[in-house]
Amino acid sequence: MLTKSLKIEGMTCASCAKAVERATKKLQGVNESNVNIATEKLSINFDETKVSVEDIQIAVEKAGYKAINDASNKTMKIEGMTCASCAKAVERATRKIDGVTEANVNYATEKLIINYEPSKVKVIDIKKAIEKAGYKAIEEETTVDADKEKKGKEIKLLWKKFVISTIFTVPLLYISMGHMMGLYLPDFINPMMNPEVFALSQLLLTIPVIIAGNRYYTVGFKALIRRSPNMDSLIAIGTSAAVLYGIFATVKIVGGDTSYAMDLYYESAAVIITLITLGKYLESVSKGKTSEAIKKLMGLAPKTAIVIRSGKEIEITIEEVEVGDIIVVKPGEKMPVDGEVVSGTTSVDESMLTGESMPVEKNSGDKIIGASINKNGTINYKATKVGKDTALAQIIKLVEDAQGSKAPIAKLADVISGYFVPIVIGLAVLSGLGWYFIGGESEIFSLTIFISVLVIACPCALGLATPTAIMVGTGKGAEYGVLIKSGVALETAHKIQTIVFDKTGTITEGKPKVTDVVVINGIAQNDLLQLAASAEKGSEHPLGEAIVKGAEEKGLEFKKLDFFKAIPGYGIEVKIDGKNILLGNRKLMIDSKISLVELEKISDELAGEGKTPMYIAIDNKMAGIIAVADTVKASSKKAIEKLHEMGIEVAMITGDNKRTAEAIAKQVGIDRILAEVLPQDKANEVKKLQAEGKKVAMVGDGINDAPALAQADIGIAIGSGTDVAMESADIVLMRSDLMDVPTALQLSKSTIRNIKQNLFWAFGYNIIGIPVAMGILHIFGGPLLNPMIAGAAMSLSSVSVLTNALRLKRFKPIK
Secondary structure (H helix, E strand, O other), rough: EEEEEEEEEEEHHHHHHHHHHHHHHHHOEEEEEEOOOOEEEEEEOOOOOOHHHHHHHHHHHHHHOOEEEEEEEEEEEEEEEOOHHHHHHHHHHHHHHOOOEEEEOOOOEEEEEEEEOOOOOOOOHHHHHHHHHEEEEEEEEOOHHHHHHHHHHHHHHHHHHHHHHHHHOOOHHHHHHHHHOOOOOHHOOOOOOOOHHHHHHHHHHHHHHHHHOHHHHHHHHHHOOOOOHHHHHHHHHHHHHHHHHHHHHHHHHOOHHHHHHHHHHHHHHHHHHHHHHHHHHHHHHHHHHOOOHHHHHHOOOOOOOEEEEEEEEEEEHHOOOOOOEEEEOOOEOOOOOEEEEEEOOEEEEEEHOOOOOOOOOOOOEEEEEEOOOOOOEEEEEEEEEEEHHHHHHHHHHHHHHHHHHHOOOHHHHHHHHHHHHHHHHHEEEEEHHHHHHOOOOOOOHHHHHHHHHHHHOHHHHHHHHHHHHHHHHHHHHHHHOEEEHHHHHHHHHHOOOOEEEEEHHHHHHOOOOOEEEEEEOOOHHHHHHHHHHHHHOOOHHHHHHHHHHHHHHOOOOOOOOEEEEEEOOEEEEEEOOOOOEEOOOOHHEEEEEEOOOOHHHHHHHHOOOOEEEEEEEEEEEEEEEEEEOOOOOOOOHHHHHHHHHOEEEEEEEOOOOOOOOOOHHHHOOOOOEEEEOOOHHHHHHHHHHHHHHOEEEEOOOOHHHHHHHOOOOEEEEEOOOOHHHHHHHEEOOOOOOOHHHHHHHHHHHHHHHHHHHHHHHHHHHHHHHHHHHHHHHHOOOOOOHHHHHHHHHHHHHHHHEEEHHHHHHHOOOOO
């Protein structure tokens, strides 16, 4: 199965999104299809052996929209072309490349416009293909992000249409309604003196407004014909009814029946289009603001890099950097990609990704994060990850995926918005006919009801309620170094009742040190440490590393191993100089039937101080204990206090003995201790807590935490941990600061509260607005809703939902 993201053009409301989903879900081989109206993207999971991207694009086109591969677009200058055949040759050469979706050469301008998928093909591959065909491609400098530029043009066009509509609507309103308010109207246009001029002038002023709002009609009626009506359909039907009735009345007036002079409906149509265009403009501006977090992240990456090739320093575009390239970075410059220092010393500002304000010293062998800033020295480093594999690119993808995902809370709104427009059209027709035939009202009264019902209904507010809040919430999280992977994770996080922390590397620093060496049976302390360090050499376990480091600090030489066996969760068994050595925890010694009597009291004392005792036996005889202690992170106690304030139970899981675990738990205020748990049993412990009916979050950083992270309702990985842990988690904390755990939960609560407010407003607005438009107040002697007011209210509902979602940008974690 393959998952693809396609950009959808032509959508105007939630009903459009549902139409695209319905059209694509019908295709054989499509497993899942989700459209996010806020990002205008379709995320589709399908079997590529049964259905192709082209089939999906055709299905979307049939539904009345356009699906574009969410690919990069570049313009290149082609040198060496002499005729139109050359242009065709360049097109053929580039179209053959896997990952290139479109390639067009304009011979007159000598430019190639190419659309490609960066995950499949790099710019350098395109250039090589062109060179192979006998030409040369030079990249044109692009200073503005294409998508941003496109959105900007769209916003400008909407503003232009609003201005044009206003210019004609204001005099139209004055002519049609001014005399009713006692305003002066010249005799030649006065309905009492010249009703024909009065009617025709209104028609002439309405036509430019209709032309400015032509999109509502082209899109709306097309959607209606395809039986997938949307918001534009409602506007198109309502305003068309008003204009057509106005034309009918004008014909009657010109024919001599001047009684129709007071029944013209042109101003309603013009005002509705003008107000809705203003609403669309404000909506587009607000939608642009919801994705600012992504734009900020994208803006972090530098555009060029200086690499050493053939012994020379050359400047190339970031897309041309390849793994293994040696990159030169001078003071004040940004690191182009991820890598490893090969020469030079500097300090690097990594705050844009880690949140750590203090620069980090970098020497030969140290890791470099792309987009971090080189502060003072010049370094050469080897590129290890480029393009979509860099840490920054992964973060951007993670945030984009989260922003495009749906939260379970959105399902109700999705179901309703799918049926919303047809139901509204039905209600409008029924209420209009009902008032005419049953209520005995005039056709003008019934038309007012019909138009008001169509125009006040707002599927946009329903469609925007959830995705906009998720976009702002996940973007805000990224600002604080909290990467929330999906809408589901964002929603579930606020329900968490118990949080399980792994001890080593999560509550503690994960960098333990040797504190005590206790010996018995005549062995010297240094000899015991030397044997233990030789046994643990090459070990990836933090306790083993601490013993090796302790021996190195004392200048002890490492002995050669004759045999090595790791016993997961217990320790290791090795052979050195013909001696059988066991190094591990209490369980290992008991299972090996080695007496602990002589060291039991000392072991308990060490454990009581929060130290981890590691037993060493030589040839089945106890030889001593090496105690290792891991310091608690500065933020651990504060974070746990904050979680307690939020009413959350905190548990700690560790492979350490109970005494050591209790000592650490006492320091930070843990409620429940799960000690002596083997790595493979961590997931089972989480399952047991879930069996108690609790929503459980697991916080960890290691490979052995991955199953538990996946088992938990929410898995939270520490950013300094392993890739496996981060892959298994629902939330990734970029910093190693545990205060980010309550931040993630607070953000979840704020976002879900915002979504509920948005949905309440969207549902409430439609539940109240539609019956009022249908004339329910009029039955009890109340007012009738004017279609112009309905149009204003409809625009206001979408803008208010977006404005409320943007309030999340003010979110600050309570420390």
